[in-house]
Amino acid sequence: MSTASSASRTTREQIVDAADQLFYEQGFDSTSFADIAATVNLSRGNFYYHFKTKDDLLEAVIDQRLRNTQALLQQWEQQGAQPQDRIRCFIHILIANQARILLYGCPVGTLTTELAKLNHHALDQANAVFTLFRTWLRQQFQAMGRKQDADELAMHVLGRSQGVATLASAFQDEKFLKQEVKRLNQWLQQCVDDAKQ
Amino acid sequence: MSTASSASRTTREQIVDAADQLFYEQGFDSTSFADIAATVNLSRGNFYYHFKTKDDLLEAVIDQRLRNTQALLQQWEQQGAQPQDRIRCFIHILIANQARILLYGCPVGTLTTELAKLNHHALDQANAVFTLFRTWLRQQFQAMGRKQDADELAMHVLGRSQGVATLASAFQDEKFLKQEVKRLNQWLQQCVDDAKQ
DNA sequence: TGAAGCCTAGGACAAGCGTCCTAGGGCTGT
DNA sequence: ACAGCCCTAGGACGCTTGTCCTAGGCTTCA
Numbered sequence: 541m542s543t544a545s546s547a548s549r550t551t552r553e554q555i556v557d558a559a560d561q562l563f564y565e566q567g568f569d570s571t572s573f574a575d576i577a578a579t580v581n582l583s584r585g586n587f588y589y590h591f592k593t594k595d596d597l598l599e600a601v602i603d604q605r606l607r608n609t610q611a612l613l614q615q616w617e618q619q620g621a622q623p624q625d626r627i628r629c630f631i632h633i634l635i636a637n638q639a640r641i642l643l644y645g646c647p648v649g650t651l652t653t654e655l656a657k658l659n660h661h662a663l664d665q666a667n668a669v670f671t672l673f674r675t676w677l678r679q680q681f682q683a684m685g686r687k688q689d690a691d692e693l694a695m696h697v698l699g700r701s702q703g704v705a706t707l708a709s710a711f712q713d714e715k716f717l718k719q720e721v722k723r724l725n726q727w728l729q730q731c732v733d734d735a736k737q
Numbered sequence: 738m739s740t741a742s743s744a745s746r747t748t749r750e751q752i753v754d755a756a757d758q759l760f761y762e763q764g765f766d767s768t769s770f771a772d773i774a775a776t777v778n779l780s781r782g783n784f785y786y787h788f789k790t791k792d793d794l795l796e797a798v799i800d801q802r803l804r805n806t807q808a809l810l811q812q813w814e815q816q817g818a819q820p821q822d823r824i825r826c827f828i829h830i831l832i833a834n835q836a837r838i839l840l841y842g843c844p845v846g847t848l849t850t851e852l853a854k855l856n857h858h859a860l861d862q863a864n865a866v867f868t869l870f871r872t873w874l875r876q877q878f879q880a881m882g883r884k885q886d887a888d889e890l891a892m893h894v895l896g897r898s899q900g901v902a903t904l905a906s907a908f909q910d911e912k913f914l915k916q917e918v919k920r921l922n923q924w925l926q927q928c929v930d931d932a933k934q
Numbered sequence: 935t936g937a938a939g940c941c942t943a944g945g946a947c948a949a950g951c952g953t954c955c956t957a958g959g960g961c962t963g964t
Numbered sequence: 965a966c967a968g969c970c971c972t973a974g975g976a977c978g979c980t981t982g983t984c985c986t987a988g989g990c991t992t993c994a
Contacts, residue, residue, distance in 0.1 A: 551971080582972080582973090583972070583973045583974060583975095584973095584974090585972095585973075585974065585975070585976090586971080586972055586973065586974085589970090589971065589972080590971095
């Protein structure tokens with residue numbers, strides 16, 4: 541029974557993984573069950589067994605992204621000694637995921653934008669990924685001594701990253717991406733220096 | 738004949754206007770001819786007379802946006818005495834179009850993002866709108882005396898605006914939008930002061 | 935009055951979509 | 965060997981999509 545159950549979960553996981561990637565690359569609306577089925581080598585009609593509707597699948601994908609994000613933040617929590625080092629971990633994902641960002645933009649931003657236009661009820665859930673980053677960044681700025689404007693600074697970093705991803709993707713401009721990352725790191729250093737005084 | 742021709746153009750213009758707005762609000766892909774037909778009070782099948790394909794309609798919409806953008810830039814050119822005043826005109830659209838941005842994000846950024854995911858051939862045309870702003874901003878920074886890094890600064894402003902629009906829309910946060918506009922204006926003032934020395 | 939051309943309504947069309955059903959293969963435990 | 969259950973293939977369904985066609989109502993000019 542445990543083998544059967546785990547095998548079942550494996551197929552389900554494969555579906556979610558494939559959907560996760562395709563939703564990112566092609567968008568949610570224009571990714572069909574047929575596309576996902578072809579990736580996982582499964583018959584199209586059989587999806588009903590695993591997910592009753594396409595919205596259920598979307599919810600599973602976002603849930604996975606939420607879990608992955610939380611794991612990532614926890615990892616950064618241990619990697620960086622100082623709060624500013626942890627924030628630098630966040631900024632660095634622009635470099636680490638450079639290739640995909642140049643092709644498809646930010647996975648979080650593009651999904652929320654699409655769901656907003658579709659008036660989709662899962663929009664709040666998708667926005668929760670943003671909120672995870674926002675809350676985490678706020679905590680880092682608070683730890684840096686910026687109690688007053690920690691949330692504003694967190695939103696600032698989040699916004700700058702969004703803009704970089706959008707434009708770098710539009711212009712397919714790797715140089716711009718790296719320039720802006722440098723600028724953002726400089727701005728962060730300024731924050732650190734300001735807080736010390 | 739002249740009346741007939743102008744009436745024809747009026748219907749065509751109505752279609753383009755409706756498509757322009759709906760593509761912005763709902764996205765290109767999930768806006769159907771039926772949606773547009775309902776807005777213009779026209780029979781769905783008859784679109785073929787005005788636009789042979791949906792892609793033709795999209796091209797017409799983007800062409801209109803290009804013309805509108807050029808007119809806007811020309812207007813700012815006359816409004817602002819100093820280059821920095823003109824750049825402030827650009828930044829100010831975030832305030833002027835606030836309501837729509839909170840609901841649907843940036844019209845330019847969201848379209849290019851969608852077309853990129855759809856692998857649509859009109860992507861280059863859509864990106865041209867970005868290029869119009871970029872070139873114009875670059876000229877303003879050059880006029881400010883920043884010959885060396887004018888393009889980098891132009892891209893910086895463009896990127897910041899994109900980020901603001903994306904996040905303000907995601908969080909439906911008017912306060913954030915205004916905060917960031919203030920920050921951006923402060924940054925611009927810093928640029929002016931730096932250039933003076 | 936009549937011919938010509940612009941523009942329209944309304945529907946047909948094939949294709950693709952999400953959804954749902956049924957029959958059965960291949961394990962599991964008795 | 966057999967019953968029960970997990971999971972699957974394959975196809976049917978109703979609907980919407982973009983596209984395309986045809987017949988005819990207008991206006992315009994002779």
